[in-house]
Amino acid sequence: MHGSPKGLVFAIYYPVIAAIGVPANLAVIMILPRGRCGLSRCITQYLVAMAATDLLVIVTAVILNRIVGIYFPLSFLSLTPFCSFRVALLYAVIDCSVWLTVAFTFDRYVAICCQKLKTKYCTEKTVAVVIGTVCVLSFLKNTFLYFIYEPLYTVDSTPWFCSIKIAFYTSPAWVAYDWTFHIPTPCLPFILILLLNTLTVRHILAASRARRRLRAHSNEENQIDPEMEKRRKSIVLLFCISGSFIFFNVLLIRTFIYVQIGSVSYFSGSSVNESNIILEESGYMLQILSSCINPFIYAGTQSKFREELKKGIKYPLRRIAKLFQC
Numbered sequence: 001m002h003g004s005p006k007g008l009v010f011a012i013y014y015p016v017i018a019a020i021g022v023p024a025n026l027a028v029i030m031i032l033p034r035g036r037c038g039l040s041r042c043i044t045q046y047l048v049a050m051a052a053t054d055l056l057v058i059v060t061a062v063i064l065n066r067i068v069g070i071y072f073p074l075s076f077l078s079l080t081p082f083c084s085f086r087v088a089l090l091y092a093v094i095d096c097s098v099w100l101t102v103a104f105t106f107d108r109y110v111a112i113c114c115q116k117l118k119t120k121y122c123t124e125k126t127v128a129v130v131i132g133t134v135c136v137l138s139f140l141k142n143t144f145l146y147f148i149y150e151p152l153y154t155v156d157s158t159p160w161f162c163s164i165k166i167a168f169y170t171s172p173a174w175v176a177y178d179w180t181f182h183i184p185t186p187c188l189p190f191i192l193i194l195l196l197n198t199l200t201v202r203h204i205l206a207a208s209r210a211r212r213r214l215r216a217h218s219n220e221e222n223q224i225d226p227e228m229e230k231r232r233k234s235i236v237l238l239f240c241i242s243g244s245f246i247f248f249n250v251l252l253i254r255t256f257i258y259v260q261i262g263s264v265s266y267f268s269g270s271s272v273n274e275s276n277i278i279l280e281e282s283g284y285m286l287q288i289l290s291s292c293i294n295p296f297i298y299a300g301t302q303s304k305f306r307e308e309l310k311k312g313i314k315y316p317l318r319r320i321a322k323l324f325q326c
Contacts, residue, residue, distance in 0.1 A: 007070075010066065010070060011070050011071075013285065014062050014066040014067050014070070014288075015067060017058065017062050017288060017289065017292060018058055018062045018063050018067060020292050021054070021055070021058040021062070021291055021292035022055065022058055022059070024292055024295035024296070025051045025052070025054050025055040025058070025291070025292075025294075025295060026055065027295060027309060027312065028047065028048065028051035028294070028295050028298060029048055029051050029052060029055070030312070031305065031308045031309060031312060032044050032047055032048050032051075032298075032305075033048055034308070036304060036308055037298075037302055037304040037305045037308060038302070038304045039302070041124050041127075042107060042111075042122050042123070042124060042127050043104075043107075043108075043234070043237075045124060045127045045128065045131065046100065046103065046104040046107060046127060046131070047104075047294070047298070049100055049131045050097065050100045050101065050104065050241075050294060051294065051295070053093055053096040053097040053100055053135075054097055054291035054292070054294060055291075056093040056096070056097075057090075057093050057094055057097050057288065057291040058288070058291050058292070060086065060089050060090045060093055061090050061093075061094065061288055061291075062288060064077060064086055064090075065086055065087075065090055078160055078161055079158065079159060079160060080149065080150070080151040080152075080159035080160065080161065080162060081159070083149065083161055083162040084145070084146045084147075084149040084162055085146060087145055087146075087149065087162065088142050088143060088144075088145040088146040089142075091142045091145055091181075091185075092138050092139045092141075092142040092143075093138075094185065094287070095138035095141065095142060095184075095185050096134060096135050096138045096139075097291065098185050098186055098189050098245075098249075099134045099137075099138060099185070099189060100131065100134055101189065101193065101241065101242065101245050102189045102192050102193060103130050103131070103134055104238075104241065105192070105193050105196045105197065105238065105241075105242050106192075106196060107121070107122060107127070107130075108200070108234065108235075108238045109196045109199060109200050110122060111234070112200055112203060112204065112234070112235070113199060113200060113203040141181070141184070144177060145181075148164055148165055148168045148174065149162040149163065149164060149165065150162075150163055150164075150165050151163065186249045186252055186253060186287075187253060189245075189249075190245075190246065190249055190250075190253050193242045193245060193246060194246065196242075197238075197239065197242055197243075200235075200238070204235060233301070233302075236301050237297070237298075237301050237302065240297045240300075240301055241294060241297060244290060244293045244294070244297065245290060248286045248287055248289060248290035248293070249283075249286070249287055249290065251279075251282060251283040251286055252283035252284070252286070252287050254279075254283070
């Protein structure tokens with residue numbers, strides 16, 4: 001595999017993603033809970049939960065799945081029980097990551113557009129319940145994936161690798177599960193995030209026009225509006241996170257429509273349809289890349305987060321410098 005250009009790209013791409021994504025998400029998990037970044041507790045809870053699930057995506061999808069598969073293809077993780085478990089865990093944490101993005105988008109929609117509901121919904125207790133519910137449902141939904149695989153090879157009574165059972169393609173129950181598996185993630189989240197952002201933008205534009213008219217009548221139009229400035233930072237963060245989700249998942253949505261709805265097969269006779277496989281793999285690579293992006297969004301949009309990050313980087317360097325001075 002390493003000899004082909006495609007194999008070489010995979011062999012380089014996934015280790016780079018792991019090297020960037022793991023420390024970036026760990027930095028978010030360590031910095032945000034300290035409460036020094038000027039974000040509300042609700043936003044902080046969502047961002048930390050999203051960083052934790054993104055970290056798990058990188059560990060499962062990149063390290064345990066792709067890197068182990070490329071560099072250690074005959075490790076114990078390739079035994080069929082471990083292989084099936086890795087697949088189920090992989091899709092569970094991807095579902096968690098995706099639906100937490102939807103939950104965060106909905107929370108910000110309520111906070112910005114639904115003032116009456118805001119006081120009841122946008123609370124730390126509600127956020128904890130939403131995060132817990134999303135994680136539990138994601139793991140329950142993907143538990144069934146463990147049972148769709150059988151050994152690809154059996155050597156000395158030892159099952160190796162994973163192959164999807166023929167019954168998965170012929171059984172009505174499994175066919176129905178396959179559709180209910182693909183539509184909730186990422187098709188439905190994609191649509192919900194687009195819809196919520198559209199409604200949020202419409203509300204913001206209407207509220208901004210009304211606020212400008214009020215300030216014009218009170219002769220304050222040239223002064224800084226602290227309420228609008230605070231809302232602007234929240235909106236920029238929301239749109240950057242949801243926008244990156246849409247951008248990095250659009251190819252995966254296109255692949256699903258092309259392959260599933262268009263009834264396009266990856267195989268043509270005895271040959272593999274290379275273009276379809278490349279299309280799917282490219283969508284998968286972009287989806288995995290999105291698990292590394294949010295920490296950079298925080299650093300780019302939140303000045304206090306940048307300050308805390310700089311302090312965190314400087315602290316060990318100062319400690320090392322003191323050791324050498326002694």
